[in-house]
Amino acid sequence: MQHVKRLDLVVGSRVATRFLEALDTLGLPHRTVIPGVHGYGQHGPRGSDPFATFDNTYLLVAVPPDRVDEVVAALQPLLQEVGGMCLVSDARWV
Amino acid sequence: MQHVKRLDLVVGSRVATRFLEALDTLGLPHRTVIPGVHGYGQHGPRGSDPFATFDNTYLLVAVPPDRVDEVVAALQPLLQEVGGMCLVSDARWV
């Protein structure tokens, strides 16, 4: 079991691709994506209208620990611009 | 990146609002909500009937570390009464 950093991102479904493309660019294409996620943050409620036009997407990405700073640096401006949440925590990869 | 506590709650969809209202009362309205979650716990299987009348909802809440005890104290009686799971772990907020 090796150490990894786990990123839990919750971002608008519409802009999720931009986050994923940023990860692709870093050569980190592996990820898990949960669509249809609701939420409430600085931009108010999301996903609870029956039109679900603006719901969230949950992204879970496990990356090698030595690359996490690079990843955070790449995602921060995006979070700045379009909102969303990003949590970083420790895990072990089986 | 600041330290936060991450709460992962899995509770009956029908009673999820009660948990969210308890968090609102504490002035912690920000959250992520995943509907349509299945599970198995002390109350048996949930969400695997085709009627999904009784499935679970997943709640993810990041709170400042100094408020976690207060939150846990507020949620514990609810968990006692209606069941559900609550995990607390450490993360960093980007």
Next chain:
Amino acid sequence: MQHVKRLDLVVGSRVATRFLEALDTLGLPHRTVIPGVHGYGQHGPRGSDPFATFDNTYLLVAVPPDRVDEVVAALQPLLQEVGGMCLVSDARWV
């Protein structure tokens, strides 16, 4: 609040039952299951075709810390055979 180990598994929906049965055999039936999860890993994209024939399932399992090695040993051959991700991390159980 007691310490637990949290397992986050992402595996093909079709083979998810095999993982759950392995946990049942260990006497660990409690779990949370999120269906309809997309992803990208060593086996390429999953869940993004409109047929969703081959999407992923997310499994979250909290186990007592002293049982985690046993669990990992039971799941590793399955991960080997059918692919998937398994993260292990620390949490406290409320």
Next chain:
Amino acid sequence: MDLSMVGNLTDPAILFFFVGLLVGAVRSNLEIPAPVAKFLSLYLLMAIGFKGGQALGQTGVTDAAVRVVAIGVVLALAIPALGFVVLRRRIDHFDAAAIAATYGSVSAVTFIAGTQFLTARGDAPGGYLTVALVLMESPAIIMAVLLATWARARRHVTEQATVLAGVHGPPQPPTASGVTAGHPVPTPPMSMRAILHEAFTDGAHLVLIGSLVVGAASGPTGGRAMAPFVDGVFTGLLAFFLLEMGLLVARQLREARDVGPFLVGFAIGMPLVGATLALALGTVAGLSVGDLALLAVLAASGSYIVVPAVVRYAIPEARPSRYFTMALAVTFPFNIVIGIPLYHAAARALVG
């Protein structure tokens, strides 16, 4: 009866139930997405509610309606009482109460299949049967909860329950010796008030009642506007739903560890007893063939939606792997394949 039975086995909706069973048995990856299955179940309730309401709106509250509904309510009280008396000698009292509630209540999908079957054979039942369906859903639940409270009082308050009142349960069951071994008593049962709220504000229940009212209120114009939805595509969507039911039953059968021969016998015997009761009372009351047969179907069916949903919290000591599995994996297919044609044949013989 032979012809009828063959008839039921060429009904596309019923055939798709078997497709689902077979597909599930070979462990295919086929899966109806949960949101769609839920939509279909709500659709079916909406459609039968609306059609029942339309029929009621046309006929008004007739004499036959009153008799059918009255017998329905009597059955909804008699069947769980009878069931409990039979079961309490052989199995745990909590399981007995839960199973009694299951068979005292009714299955909307069986009701729908019965209605389709009877209508196709020219014995369409009256719209008030939908009212009977609504009223027969809940009494058994309340009775079972009372029985469980009584059983709980007799057992005194166990130490385990006391402990559990203090802490939330552990992450995994305490015993490591397999799932079925320990059956720990979980958190304390719900209050009676909460149970009544659960039972009466259940979404499926309210959609059915609401649609009944809308159907009755919206008259022939409304009926025409809704017809392609509630009638036209009905068989097709029912077929799709029964495909999912077949998959579910196949899955449930694989996990049927806690249902032994006695309970399998009960899951087939109790429907027959219930149907017989209904046929007897209904014949005395002079019901028509369609009404009589569908009332027997209701009496024979066991609930695998509302009852398990409420009982899980109201009688946490009872095992869903018993009551839910029996209703879904034994009684439901039995009624669909054998029961419905049988009760119809009996009704024809009695009053046809």
Next chain:
Amino acid sequence: MDLSMVGNLTDPAILFFFVGLLVGAVRSNLEIPAPVAKFLSLYLLMAIGFKGGQALGQTGVTDAAVRVVAIGVVLALAIPALGFVVLRRRIDHFDAAAIAATYGSVSAVTFIAGTQFLTARGDAPGGYLTVALVLMESPAIIMAVLLATWARARRHVTEQATVLAGVHGPPQPPTASGVTAGHPVPTPPMSMRAILHEAFTDGAHLVLIGSLVVGAASGPTGGRAMAPFVDGVFTGLLAFFLLEMGLLVARQLREARDVGPFLVGFAIGMPLVGATLALALGTVAGLSVGDLALLAVLAASGSYIVVPAVVRYAIPEARPSRYFTMALAVTFPFNIVIGIPLYHAAARALVG
């Protein structure tokens, strides 16, 4: 008018809206799964777009079409301007701009309910009304964004905004004294370019336009092939969708903390003013009863889909708990129950 109003209250689709309201009010567990609700909303847009396109394809661009669309665009500019002038004296300028946009834009579901109502009463509106629907959606948004930019400039750049430009927001709102207390200004507003992209590539918008074009292009053969889908099951699926709308309005009403008497008054008064404007202009332009009434419905309706979705990012200073709640929980039910029959009666009185 009385008859018409009663008429609307026996329409099954409208009745299901009330079922949803009641079911939501008793806090039932009923829930339409989000993917299904989204499918239904896309279906409704597809169906009205297609039907509008078919009608347009048959008639071509008539004189009446041009007049209706022209008046629609005038209203889409006049109503938000008027709304802002009224509101800016009483409430925060950002809220005023957002609410003005809400009422300047339109509600597709109200449009659908209006079309159903008028068609059932023999006053079917022309297909070009769908074009008006499309064109009236966006101008108000753009106007509101310009107003907000102006308001922002007047306020100077606040220190808070400067700070926020540097860091991503904290995990929870800074003040611990309840939700409504602080209304922190979030991340900086979107660029005008991004706003226009959001507004014009919105999925709902494009499905409507696309369906309009497909309807116009596919002629009578295409129309016949699509009829069971876009006509046959339409009322039923609309009923299902309005059930969900009822649930949603009930939920929204429970959370309506930020809407006081003044804003409730505005949420009812503004539709009446908008409808009056539409009726006046339309009567002068010599529109038919159906066209006139539906134009009034459009003018009276407030957007609770596209506008809130865009404004949330374009005017982050404004509170969705105001503009969204007003449009959804007050104006939408008002129009469905009282507005539509009222505007129809007025149109009949004026040009009938």
Next chain:
Amino acid sequence: MDLSMVGNLTDPAILFFFVGLLVGAVRSNLEIPAPVAKFLSLYLLMAIGFKGGQALGQTGVTDAAVRVVAIGVVLALAIPALGFVVLRRRIDHFDAAAIAATYGSVSAVTFIAGTQFLTARGDAPGGYLTVALVLMESPAIIMAVLLATWARARRHVTEQATVLAGVHGPPQPPTASGVTAGHPVPTPPMSMRAILHEAFTDGAHLVLIGSLVVGAASGPTGGRAMAPFVDGVFTGLLAFFLLEMGLLVARQLREARDVGPFLVGFAIGMPLVGATLALALGTVAGLSVGDLALLAVLAASGSYIVVPAVVRYAIPEARPSRYFTMALAVTFPFNIVIGIPLYHAAARALVG
């Protein structure tokens, strides 16, 4: 042919495919929820299966049926063999095997579009074509797996595979130089037994077969009950599904990094070759216009559902970004827009 082609471009379902393409191209937020898309795909399979079964039930197993099915199976073996021979000289053997399987198998959605097109033009194909569809799905997969095994044997067991047999893969691809750079061989390929199980218990496959049997078994009464579902709303739901297909193709085209000019040429040339083979064999066998044209459509189509799903595990060395993208983003639209009218025109010229 010209008229036919224009005809296809006024078919609402096909037009909605283009709407999807355009909406996807402007990067709109439009999204059909995955559970709904999955439901629609199952619905389409159920509807064509049922209709095919009904037709078969009426005609029985005719001489034409036997000939069509026999040619279908021959094509399902010949096309992948031919494809592999062409490809192995130019590209990696694993990619060659996967692409050969893709074109040897068939696309159900293309089949549906072809059936719609032909029926609308009075050349309705027989119900047994659905049997051909079922039987043509799997042979190519098995052949490709055998080819891959042979290729694997020739390459000897690489060190990388040996290493991978011991540990589960790393969290992210080993090379940090972009996605396309490294194409690491993942976990060892599936056993032949597992592959056969995957191929034959695939849900889509079984729904199709099941519906075929139900359609054949349920006779005219069943057919009438299902008609509004499998016929009435069919075009509408197909339109909705093709809207989603358009969105998907647009997305796929954006990511088509691994498909160069040679493979694009193959993705258009191979369908033409396959169709030509089918037309030749079918003309010799004396098929009707409808049967001949639809057989050509089957031969020309490439699978983007079952094959990629199985091949991903059976030939993990092959790149989905090649075989999946070619079938979905090039061949599917080509067949829909140009292929189907072309094969129909050719069939008319040959046997019309």
